[in-house]
Amino acid sequence: MSSGVVQTLIDELGRLPGIGPKSAQRIAFHLIKMAEPDALRLSDAIVDAKTKVVFCQRCWNLAEAALCSICADDRRDDHVLCVVEEPRDVVAIERTGDFRGRYHVLHGAMSPMDGIGPEQLKIRELLVRLGDEPISEVILCTNPNLEGEATALFLARSLKVIPDLVVTRLASGLPVGGDLEYVDEVTLGRALSGRRNLDS
């Protein structure tokens, strides 16, 4: 075969991240075999997400209104701000249940190779917020990789000029439940240099 419509579906599914040609084919045949309302719920969800989801005007997280659900929540702490690369990082931190402050989504990390400098990120918007809002601590939660570290370093330097602002970075170290033997040497080195007193 393949019939044109089926091949189109396989091709479109194959464009998604982490879906190879075999998975795309498997999912396509599954969708075709599914009850029609179930399959159409997925296509509707895609259309809805593309047409209804916008960026929060304050923190640039995903939102369905001018403000995202976190910015619209009065019970959050206005004094602590978590700076992350992507909306998915907000989801990851929210899942810990350990953070009650607010977020700022940069929409990327600095990567000169890809032509992404500070101007391409929501850094100007971050500085405006730091002037307008009663923020006393900024936690730099960019990824612990080259681009994320460079972005954190750049932000830490830029934010130094703001008086009385505490700037912190997520701790690097051993993953909980991990095994010393299998941890890479850079992470182990970080865990060593970041060691803490047990009574602290």
Added chain:
Amino acid sequence: MSSGVVQTLIDELGRLPGIGPKSAQRIAFHLIKMAEPDALRLSDAIVDAKTKVVFCQRCWNLAEAALCSICADDRRDDHVLCVVEEPRDVVAIERTGDFRGRYHVLHGAMSPMDGIGPEQLKIRELLVRLGDEPISEVILCTNPNLEGEATALFLARSLKVIPDLVVTRLASGLPVGGDLEYVDEVTLGRALSGRRNLDS
């Protein structure tokens, strides 16, 4: 967060085969970041597949008309019929380029545990075709697992009553490019019992 629309998309993606919660989230955020026309091409492809794809009236393969592209092709050999479980198996066999006959899709395999007997499969339709069409060989291409073997055995017995019909089964044996050491003992046993003369 998550905003309702985004969570709905993640949930719907998570229902697809082989996509866990993490992948569903990753794909959802990817779709939201994609250019709108690209994302909507996927939702359109799903709608198209669900509304335009039907089953071929002759072989029960996927089709966009009364006959699938293979049944509609005059150059195929009417004398050899490949019986498969699912439309995806037709794709797999077509990809070999080694088969020029026609297909019959059973839409499943016998599985008493799941309440699937001969009546739930397109077996009656197969018998009608064997009466109507000039088929001289039926190749049973069901999967080499419990259900597929049971279905092949059942079909082989049912087709015995038809005079001059040759019924064959796909060979079991070592996968090409495989390694003897890593082949399971059942497959190796089949490969041994199915050994061929090198001059044949």
